[in-house]
Amino acid sequence: MNESPWKDRKEPAGEPTRRLTHGALERTGSDGQALRPAQPVRRRARAPELWLLAVSAVVAVLPLAVNNVNFHHVLIMFLIFASLGEAWNIITGLAGQTSFGHAAFFGIGAYAAAVAYFRHGISPWIGMAAGAVIATAVSAVVSYPVFRLKGHYFAIATLAVAEIIFQLFVSWSYVEGATGISIPVAAEGLATFQFHTSKLPYCYITLAAFVGTVLVFRRVEESRLGYYLRAIKGSEEAAMAMGINPARYKLYAMMISAFITSIFGSIYAQYILYIDPFMVFALAISMKIVLLTVLGGLGSVWGPVLGAAILIPLSEYTRILLGGTGKGIDLIVFGALIVVVACFQPQGIVGLMRSHGRRRAERGVSGDARRDATAVA
Amino acid sequence: MHEGCQNPATCPMGRVLSRRPGWGAVPECNTGNPATTGKGTKTNVPSLRGDPRRRRSPLVHVAVGAVGVVLQVLTSGLMMGFVYALVAVGLSIIWGVMDVINFAHGEFLMVSMYSAFWLYTLLRLDPLFSWPIEMAIVFALGYLTYKVIIRRVVDAPGLAALLATFGLSLVLRNLAQFLWTPNYRFLNETLVTDKRLILGPVVLGMPQIVAAIGSVVMTILVFYFVQRTRMGRAIQATSLDKDAAKLMGIDTEKVYAFTFGLGGACVGVAGALLSSFFPVHPESGALYSLLAFVIVALGGFGNIKGALQAGVIIGVAEALGGFYLGTQFKYAVVFLIYLLVMQVRPSGLFGW
Amino acid sequence: MDATDTRAANARPLLEVTGLTMRFGNLAANDNVTFNVHRGEIVALIGPNGAGKTTCFNCVSGFLRPTAGRVVFDGIDITGMRPYHICRLGLTRTFQIVKTLGDMTVEENVMTGAFLRAPGKREAREVAAEVLELTGLLDKRAKPGRSLTIAERKRLEIARALATRPKLLMLDEAMAGLNPTEIKGAMDLCLRLREAGLTLVVVEHIMEAIMPISDRVIVLSSGEKIAEGTPEEVAANEDVIKAYLGEKYHAAS
Numbered sequence: 001m002n003e004s005p006w007k008d009r010k011e012p013a014g015e016p017t018r019r020l021t022h023g024a025l026e027r028t029g030s031d032g033q034a035l036r037p038a039q040p041v042r043r044r045a046r047a048p049e050l051w052l053l054a055v056s057a058v059v060a061v062l063p064l065a066v067n068n069v070n071f072h073h074v075l076i077m078f079l080i081f082a083s084l085g086e087a088w089n090i091i092t093g094l095a096g097q098t099s100f101g102h103a104a105f106f107g108i109g110a111y112a113a114a115v116a117y118f119r120h121g122i123s124p125w126i127g128m129a130a131g132a133v134i135a136t137a138v139s140a141v142v143s144y145p146v147f148r149l150k151g152h153y154f155a156i157a158t159l160a161v162a163e164i165i166f167q168l169f170v171s172w173s174y175v176e177g178a179t180g181i182s183i184p185v186a187a188e189g190l191a192t193f194q195f196h197t198s199k200l201p202y203c204y205i206t207l208a209a210f211v212g213t214v215l216v217f218r219r220v221e222e223s224r225l226g227y228y229l230r231a232i233k234g235s236e237e238a239a240m241a242m243g244i245n246p247a248r249y250k251l252y253a254m255m256i257s258a259f260i261t262s263i264f265g266s267i268y269a270q271y272i273l274y275i276d277p278f279m280v281f282a283l284a285i286s287m288k289i290v291l292l293t294v295l296g297g298l299g300s301v302w303g304p305v306l307g308a309a310i311l312i313p314l315s316e317y318t319r320i321l322l323g324g325t326g327k328g329i330d331l332i333v334f335g336a337l338i339v340v341v342a343c344f345q346p347q348g349i350v351g352l353m354r355s356h357g358r359r360r361a362e363r364g365v366s367g368d369a370r371r372d373a374t375a376v377a
Numbered sequence: 378m379h380e381g382c383q384n385p386a387t388c389p390m391g392r393v394l395s396r397r398p399g400w401g402a403v404p405e406c407n408t409g410n411p412a413t414t415g416k417g418t419k420t421n422v423p424s425l426r427g428d429p430r431r432r433r434s435p436l437v438h439v440a441v442g443a444v445g446v447v448l449q450v451l452t453s454g455l456m457m458g459f460v461y462a463l464v465a466v467g468l469s470i471i472w473g474v475m476d477v478i479n480f481a482h483g484e485f486l487m488v489s490m491y492s493a494f495w496l497y498t499l500l501r502l503d504p505l506f507s508w509p510i511e512m513a514i515v516f517a518l519g520y521l522t523y524k525v526i527i528r529r530v531v532d533a534p535g536l537a538a539l540l541a542t543f544g545l546s547l548v549l550r551n552l553a554q555f556l557w558t559p560n561y562r563f564l565n566e567t568l569v570t571d572k573r574l575i576l577g578p579v580v581l582g583m584p585q586i587v588a589a590i591g592s593v594v595m596t597i598l599v600f601y602f603v604q605r606t607r608m609g610r611a612i613q614a615t616s617l618d619k620d621a622a623k624l625m626g627i628d629t630e631k632v633y634a635f636t637f638g639l640g641g642a643c644v645g646v647a648g649a650l651l652s653s654f655f656p657v658h659p660e661s662g663a664l665y666s667l668l669a670f671v672i673v674a675l676g677g678f679g680n681i682k683g684a685l686q687a688g689v690i691i692g693v694a695e696a697l698g699g700f701y702l703g704t705q706f707k708y709a710v711v712f713l714i715y716l717l718v719m720q721v722r723p724s725g726l727f728g729w
Numbered sequence: 730m731d732a733t734d735t736r737a738a739n740a741r742p743l744l745e746v747t748g749l750t751m752r753f754g755n756l757a758a759n760d761n762v763t764f765n766v767h768r769g770e771i772v773a774l775i776g777p778n779g780a781g782k783t784t785c786f787n788c789v790s791g792f793l794r795p796t797a798g799r800v801v802f803d804g805i806d807i808t809g810m811r812p813y814h815i816c817r818l819g820l821t822r823t824f825q826i827v828k829t830l831g832d833m834t835v836e837e838n839v840m841t842g843a844f845l846r847a848p849g850k851r852e853a854r855e856v857a858a859e860v861l862e863l864t865g866l867l868d869k870r871a872k873p874g875r876s877l878t879i880a881e882r883k884r885l886e887i888a889r890a891l892a893t894r895p896k897l898l899m900l901d902e903a904m905a906g907l908n909p910t911e912i913k914g915a916m917d918l919c920l921r922l923r924e925a926g927l928t929l930v931v932v933e934h935i936m937e938a939i940m941p942i943s944d945r946v947i948v949l950s951s952g953e954k955i956a957e958g959t960p961e962e963v964a965a966n967e968d969v970i971k972a973y974l975g976e977k978y979h980a981a982s
Binding site for chain 1: 790791792811812813816817821822823824828829830831832833837840841842844845850853874889890892893
């Protein structure tokens with residue numbers, strides 16, 4: 001008998017459903033022939049983890065191989081922004097909710113670490129943890145009003161929230177308002193999260209956090225939550241018809257995203273050792289996160305990494321090489337490149353590679369797939 | 378630093394916004410908005426706070442003064458609101474017709490203001506008369522932007538168009554900085570400079586009056602253009618359904634390019650009007666695009682009437698918020714209002 | 730909603746719609762519609778364009794909150810409940826305009842639905858394989874949703890709904906736009922689903938497809954229920970013929 005796999009599985013409690021009994025059914029495939037009971041497709045789900053291992057090994061060796069302060073700086077910024085991109089990718093790439101307000105969570109994290117040490121002499125690590133909790137809480141609170149809005153209205157609302165939080169920090173004397181906080185210099189070490197003689201420790205701490213972030217993204221992507229978020233992105237109505245409460249899962253995605261973003265805010269503050277609202281709450285931060293993820297490939301685990309690998313060295317090196325003149329040549333070049341990329345590779349780098357790969361793999365196999373691949377390209 | 382400020386030590390906005398990377402300075406102190414700030418207006422504008430003469434006045438005087446102050450704040454807000462509305466109308470048309478957020482909109486405004494500045498400085502052409510030139514310049518800029526950039530991304534999936542316009546905004550802003558330095562520049566001797574109109578307790582700066590009237594007129598013109606002309610109807614049809622419009626024989630490419638130009642023309646006029654009382658610098662458009670986003674969303678995408686009404690709401694809210702809560706909170710108030718209104722009307726005040 | 734409740738409710742109809750009214754401003758899209766659906770039935774909901782079929786669907790499945798009336802499903806009052814709660818109770822629907830999740834593969838589309846009851850990914854994948862086989866999409870499972878033809882999309886829509894393991898499935902014009910062979914396939918699928926113990930409510934325009942398979946037919950016109958009965962009864966009903974063909978034509982014939 002064709003025993004249904006549905007029949008012998010335990011139901012989740014509290015959900016009485018009469019099971020379908022497919023035993024009596026005649027099974028016919030689309031070609032009209034009887035089919036054997038289906039075997040689930042096995043997927044190469046572990047591949048990104050192997051890639052991550054490779055990438056992090058390379059990144060771990062690089063700062064030792066190239067012992068140059070500027071290079072270390074670029075590497076740290078790359079890791080920070082790649083991770084911010086991953087965090088943003090959860091809410092925008094997976095769940096399809098374009099947030100222009102991630103600087104708010106970044107700033108909260110930065111201030112939490114700075115204020116903890118500056119005001120109370122508490123370890124920035126505790127500040128980092130507190131900041132992450134606060135950012136998560138803030139994201140949960142603002143999510144309620146913001147997620148009622150759709151599409152562009154949502155995007156503008158996130159921008160509005162970030163601007164309000166920015167304005168509050170500017171006039172809040174507890175965090176030194178617009179003056180900003182210079183984190184008092186402390187003895188070098190992991191406990192104080194300050195390193196003055198070399199940037200290497202920052203490289204490795206950021207690398208560890210980056211690896212953790214990529215793993216979180218993968219975990220989310222491959223889990224039930226990931227499927228739900230992608231369904232919500234595709235169609236909230238379809239999701240609801242499948243028993244998914246969009247508001248709840250968008251909230252989860254936002255909270256995870258805010259948590260990670262805040263942690264990298266803290267790392268950034270400890271690395272730069274000076275913050276003010278204009279640096280960490282700037283729309284420019286939000287936009288940079290958006291840009292590099294879109295550039296790399298929205299919704300893909302490697303999108304933000306590729307995007308950051310291109311955008312961050314570009315912006316940091318143009319700044320180092322051309323920025324000294326104070327004439328903004330670096331940003332002209334940077335902006336022009338963004339325009340060029342947007343015009344000629346709107347799918348992002350990952351999209352480009354994917355459509356090439358697909359075209360190669362399915363050449364001559366199926367008209368559908370070919371049409372699809374060319375449509376993407 | 379905050380060059381536009383008359384008194385940097387006491388100007389909160391100078392500290393607040395001038396050093397923001399990305400969105401740059403807001404030359405609050407030279408807005409001439411007499412209720413909140415403004416050079417030389419402190420003495421002749423009644424203020425409830427910090428003015429000892431007021432405190433000594435009899436109760437009646439305080440009451441009359443209070444009404445006057447409120448009127449003053451409201452009218453100033455109203456006048457700025459009209460200008461905001463015109464900027465937002467330009468953004469809204471583009472957004473509504475081709476679903477592209479033009480992040481370079483503020484930079485279009487900045488280009489217009491620089492045009493007005495140079496026309497005045499080099500040719501002594503007053504902004505009051507040179508505005509058609511600015512309008513044409515920014516129309517051309519918008520048209521070209523479409524033809525060169527937006528055309529390639531308008532149908533691309535995801536956020537490509539946003540990426541492109543953001544890149545363009547960086548280029549324009551920094552090009553201005555490269556060519557003309559980040560210094561603030563002023564048009565100090567235009568026909569309307571330092572003139573004012575006194576209506577009872579309300580003092581209105583002539584530049585603001587001209588800007589408000591000009592903005593309303595331009596907004597109405599754009600409205601009737603879209604409603605009545607052949608091109609306007611083509612724009613409407615294209616915004617409803619591009620493919621259907623194409624089948625009806627409308628050259629949608631031309632419509633899109635023209636729409637982008639029209640959006641530019643709106644800020645072209647707004648920039649000319651603003652240049653007579655706002656300092657001109659590379660980041661002078663940044664704040665406007667931020668406010669315009671909010672206004673467009675509040676009014677409903679592509680809705681000109683909505684943008685006008687939302688612009689006025691935002692202008693008044695900004696003025697009231699700035700006056701009662703302090704200038705540092707005025708934008709927080711604006712954004713808060715956006716969030717609150719959207720709770721009641723999630724598709725904007727006048728959206729469907 | 731515990732086990733005793735469910736057992737007690739077995740005698741009553743699976744779905745009871747009482748006095749359902751939905752107004753949009755002055756327009757009553759549904760006016761006092763009352764009908765029952767019993768377990769194991771295929772009930773067709775038919776009517777001319779604009780009769781309020783889809784509105785009725787939306788009210789029952791929770792996508793619209795009815796202005797008045799009551800919807801009881803499996804003994805539970807679901808009036809005004811959100812769609813995802815209703816789906817959890819075992820009532821789900823497909824959409825007239827298919828909402829294929831184009832970025833996800835066919836299998837992922839269905840797994841998303843299966844996650845409602847499947848405890849893990851492996852189980853979800855098994856459920857997906859099973860319903861894909863049932864709907865004849867198994868060989869397409871690795872394809873992205875957007876690469877499917879319209880007929881395949883309609884089947885995917887059903888597969889996704891089935892993966893949530895509903896007791897009652899509501900199909901909104903699942904056959905519109907299909908060619909005769911595909912319609913035949915869809916009819917067979919409906920019958921197989923009924924055999925499998927599902928209850929179906931089907932909105933359909935294609936009479937040749939719907940009449941042979943349905944146990945009962947409910948006819949809506951201008952938001953009101955004008956007839957109910959077996960396909961034969963309904964086909965012979967004067968009001969129904971009037972509603973479909975118009976007063977004049979009826980009088981002439």
